[in-house]
Amino acid sequence: xxxxxxxxxxxxxxxxxxxxxxxxxxxxxxxxxxxxxxxxxxxxxxxxxxxxxxxxxxxxxxxxxxxxxxxxxxxxxxxxxxxxxxxxxxxxxxxxxxxxxxxxxxxxxxxxxxxxxxxxxxxxxxxxxxxxxxxxxxxxxxxxxxxxxxxxxxxxxxxxxxxxxxxxxxxxxxxxxxxxxxxxxxxxxxxxxxxxxxxxxxxxxxxxx
Amino acid sequence: xxxxxxxxxxxxxxxxxxxxxxxxxxxxxxxxxxxxxxxxxxxxxxxxxxxxxxxxxxxxxxxxxxxxxxxxxxxxxxxxxxxxxxxxxxxxxxxxxxxxxxxxxxxxxxxxxxxxxxxxxxxxxxxxxxxxxxxxxxxxxxxxxxxxxxxxxxxxxxxxxxxxxxxxxxxxxxxxxxxxxxxxxxxxxxxxxxxxxxxxxxxxxxxxx
Numbered sequence: 322x323x324x325x326x327x328x329x330x331x332x333x334x335x336x337x338x339x340x341x342x343x344x345x346x347x348x349x350x351x352x353x354x355x356x357x358x359x360x361x362x363x364x365x366x367x368x369x370x371x372x373x374x375x376x377x378x379x380x381x382x383x384x385x386x387x388x389x390x391x392x393x394x395x396x397x398x399x400x401x402x403x404x405x406x407x408x409x410x411x412x413x414x415x416x417x418x419x420x421x422x423x424x425x426x427x428x429x430x431x432x433x434x435x436x437x438x439x440x441x442x443x444x445x446x447x448x449x450x451x452x453x454x455x456x457x458x459x460x461x462x463x464x465x466x467x468x469x470x471x472x473x474x475x476x477x478x479x480x481x482x483x484x485x486x487x488x489x490x491x492x493x494x495x496x497x498x499x500x501x502x503x504x505x506x507x508x509x510x511x512x513x514x515x516x517x518x519x520x521x522x523x524x525x526x527x528x529x530x
Numbered sequence: 531x532x533x534x535x536x537x538x539x540x541x542x543x544x545x546x547x548x549x550x551x552x553x554x555x556x557x558x559x560x561x562x563x564x565x566x567x568x569x570x571x572x573x574x575x576x577x578x579x580x581x582x583x584x585x586x587x588x589x590x591x592x593x594x595x596x597x598x599x600x601x602x603x604x605x606x607x608x609x610x611x612x613x614x615x616x617x618x619x620x621x622x623x624x625x626x627x628x629x630x631x632x633x634x635x636x637x638x639x640x641x642x643x644x645x646x647x648x649x650x651x652x653x654x655x656x657x658x659x660x661x662x663x664x665x666x667x668x669x670x671x672x673x674x675x676x677x678x679x680x681x682x683x684x685x686x687x688x689x690x691x692x693x694x695x696x697x698x699x700x701x702x703x704x705x706x707x708x709x710x711x712x713x714x715x716x717x718x719x720x721x722x723x724x725x726x727x728x729x730x731x732x733x734x735x736x737x738x739x
């Protein structure tokens with residue numbers, strides 16, 4: 322049985338209560354680690370705001386908070402133009418969550434939480450070695466939104482995947498890769514596939530693949 | 531064992547293969563039904579691009595494709611300024627997926643797939659009665675992105691939730707509410723909570739709630 326809350330009800334909530342509730346409303350979110358560097362310190366920050374923008378050219382977006390614990394990562398992205406996105410797996414969610422602590426700017430979250438920076442000759446930002454899905458990104462568009470958060474859209478320059486999880490049609494089985502998802506600010510989940518459906522057509526019932 | 535794909539490898543992929551692969555990279559996505567109306571026909575469209583923008587004021591964003599099956603919904607949003615977001619539940623993912631079929635503009639997806647429009651006196655767009663988490667939205671910002679997709683940011687005016695799933699700190703248990711998530715273009719998943727963590731601090735190990 323649902324009850325209805327008005328905007329006034331939301332405005333009158335205690336700040337932390339409102340933050341927890343509203344952060345739950347967007348549904349399940351991807352658990353992704355953002356890797357950046359200032360040339361000396363390798364930064365790592367968990368983000369749950371990655372969103373698909375397009376496949377051709379391959380583009381991903383994310384929402385960043387400039388005055389939060391994300392400020393060092395955002396500063397590195399603005400200066401260098403490069404960053405990595407790395408799927409968080411279900412067996413090290415504790416390390417991923419710990420990157421959200423407010424470490425000093427000259428302290429690497431890789432070291433602090435116990436994850437391994439993977440530095441390659443082809444890409445100027447650190448990947449996470451423990452991740453099976455790693456994406457090398459270059460900033461394509463960057464702007465400020467209505468509430469002073471910032472949206473960064475990047476194009477995919479490089480991709481690391483385990484081919485055994487890629488189906489013949491290109492679908493990457495992120496569940497078999499043990500990718501985790503997030504709800505609210507701090508809840509981590511594994512998934513169970515219910516169904517995969519064929520392309521829907523008006524004159525046909527839903528057909529499972 | 532991961533292998534590395536370059537941007538050239540991605541550019542050279544067959545179009546459908548690339549679409550499936552790139553759509554998998556953003557990780558798990560929320561399964562949400564977008565409700566709109568032109569005053570006569572109630573439209574319903576599945577979207578997997580909803581993203582949290584902010585809690586105060588309460589804002590959600592989504593990415594829309596103007597030349598896709600989403601064009602009627604986007605047109606309704608532009609004309610009226612109002613829309614609803616309704617969580618898809620794991621026991622009717624087939625109906626939710628079927629809304630992605632290209633129905634005629636004067637045909638209601640509610641009727642076509644067998645979901646019930648919930649029309650209230652307080653809100654000018656149709657909710658989905660079968661959903662336990664319904665959000666009434668008003669457009670706050672709207673713009674075109676680098677690849678001609680459109681981003682719609684809306685403020686939350688009204689919220690329907692089952693209070694039994696709201697924790698004392700405001701966290702809404704969307705898993706207990708049976709909200710589904712999506713990977714790629716057509717795979718639907720349920721979730722299992724692994725852990726909920728306390729606010730992370732540099733000098734403390736991750737602590738489970």
